Amino acid sequence: MKIIVMKFGGTSVGSTERIREVAKRVEEKVQAGYKCVVVLSAMGKTTDTLIDMAKELNPHPSPRELDMLLATGEQISISLLSVALHQLNLEARSFTGWQAGIVTDAVHGKAIVSQVKSEKLLSSLKRGEIAVVAGFQGVTDQGEITTLGRGGSDTTAVTLAAALSAEYCEIYTDVTGVYTADPRVVGQAQKIDEISYEEMLELARLGAGVLHPRSVECALTHKVNLVVRSSFEKVPGTWIKEQDQMEESLQVRGIAHDLDVARIKLLGLPNKPDILAQLFTALADAHINVDIIVQSEHQTDQIDVAFSISEDEGEAAKKVLREKQNILGFQDMLFEGGLAKVSAVGVGMMTRPGVAANMFACLSEANIAVKMVSTSEIKLSCVIDRDRAIEAANRLHDYFGLGADAKVSV
Numbered sequence: 001m002k003i004i005v006m007k008f009g010g011t012s013v014g015s016t017e018r019i020r021e022v023a024k025r026v027e028e029k030v031q032a033g034y035k036c037v038v039v040l041s042a043m044g045k046t047t048d049t050l051i052d053m054a055k056e057l058n059p060h061p062s063p064r065e066l067d068m069l070l071a072t073g074e075q076i077s078i079s080l081l082s083v084a085l086h087q088l089n090l091e092a093r094s095f096t097g098w099q100a101g102i103v104t105d106a107v108h109g110k111a112i113v114s115q116v117k118s119e120k121l122l123s124s125l126k127r128g129e130i131a132v133v134a135g136f137q138g139v140t141d142q143g144e145i146t147t148l149g150r151g152g153s154d155t156t157a158v159t160l161a162a163a164l165s166a167e168y169c170e171i172y173t174d175v176t177g178v179y180t181a182d183p184r185v186v187g188q189a190q191k192i193d194e195i196s197y198e199e200m201l202e203l204a205r206l207g208a209g210v211l212h213p214r215s216v217e218c219a220l221t222h223k224v225n226l227v228v229r230s231s232f233e234k235v236p237g238t239w240i241k242e243q244d245q246m247e248e249s250l251q252v253r254g255i256a257h258d259l260d261v262a263r264i265k266l267l268g269l270p271n272k273p274d275i276l277a278q279l280f281t282a283l284a285d286a287h288i289n290v291d292i293i294v295q296s297e298h299q300t301d302q303i304d305v306a307f308s309i310s311e312d313e314g315e316a317a318k319k320v321l322r323e324k325q326n327i328l329g330f331q332d333m334l335f336e337g338g339l340a341k342v343s344a345v346g347v348g349m350m351t352r353p354g355v356a357a358n359m360f361a362c363l364s365e366a367n368i369a370v371k372m373v374s375t376s377e378i379k380l381s382c383v384i385d386r387d388r389a390i391e392a393a394n395r396l397h398d399y400f401g402l403g404a405d406a407k408v409s410v
């Protein structure tokens with residue numbers, strides 16, 4: 001069987017008219033001889049609306065009940081698409097997460113898929129049906145309905161592609177692919193034809209938005225051929241594949257930015273071996289995600305530690321730290337909001353020195369102060385003032401030659 005997985009996001013199934021278009025897209029693949037598994041998101045803004053309704057009744061809805069509620073969104077779109085496919089004289093059957101055999105852990109709201117029992121889907125495909133699966137949801141081995149976190153339908157699609165050894169997995173969305181920067185704010189941003197899993201993973205984690213980071217992790221682990229393309233326009237999308245299958249690798253493939261950053265500085269922490277463990281355990285226990293960490297020693301018996309977090313979590317972080325001030329023993333805490341992170345990503349960085357030098361040169365030419373830096377083998381991120389972030393993204397995009405006429409490596 002030549003199996004493919006096609007996933008359509010919320011805007012792609014936002015109305016019955018759009019669902020009819022999706023049905024036609026699926027029909028084309030069936031005519032081309034593929035066995036199709038179609039994964040859908042909830043229609044339009046359904047998930048947001050459902051969350052708002054729950055929060056109107058209770059500002060802190062129980063995660064179990066919220067999952068029960070949100071899972072209904074995808075159930076609407078899968079049944080409607082099946083109905084539309086029947087109208088085209090195609091055999092189709094819809095499956096909720098549990099009917100599709102998607103088993104997860106029990107962490108409501110951000111469950112992780114532990115197993116796919118694919119027998120039911122396989123027999124459906126063998127019977128000649130199109131299997132239409134609800135994205136973003138699964139079931140625990142106790143029979144509880146879970147969801148995989150916002151944007152999680154991408155992860156459902158890639159997980160099913162891996163479990164069914166699909167030839168490829170298509171993610172249909174409202175943009176034509178992955179771009180060298182956010183095209184809404186970087187006018188020169190170009191569509192990328194192909195990108196490595198590693199680069200895509202960094203971009204997704206750094207806020208590119210077009211793919212759920214966990215779906216890329218899953219594609220990387222299982223070597224799933226993945227393509228992001230538009231459900232509105234018939235143009236080639238972006239292929240995400242193994243680096244060694246790709247041609248020339250650019251020093252920098254893309255620029256990402258994240259506008260929700262704040263920094264906390266703790267001054268005068270005692271310089272003892274377990275102090276960092278104590279500090280970051282306190283934050284982790286409060287479910288606060290820490291991103292960049294910088295430690296500096298200014299006296300032998302004292303250190304300063306600065307770290308970045310999402311500004312949303314600023315109040316919660318400050319509260320935890322104030323409560324622990326006596327135990328941790330720091331002298332002062334400084335909070336700075338209104339920050340952002342701009343990042344350059346590219347596997348070519350591994351072998352080509354000078355990206356950091358170029359990035360700092362570009363930002364300093366524009367007088368943009370760099371407040372924190374973090375690097376990995378294939379990315380470099382700088383924390384800067386939020387009100388300069390869009391400008392910085394545009395400048396870096398130009399500086400690294402990612403605009404319209406840049407086809408060659410820097």
Ligand code: ASP
Pocket residue numbers: 009010041042047048073135136149150151152153154
């Ligand atoms: N409907 C869910 C959301 O809006 C899952 C998804 O679309 O991937 O987050």
Ligand code: MG
Pocket residue numbers: 009151154209210211212
């Ligand atoms: Mg999405």
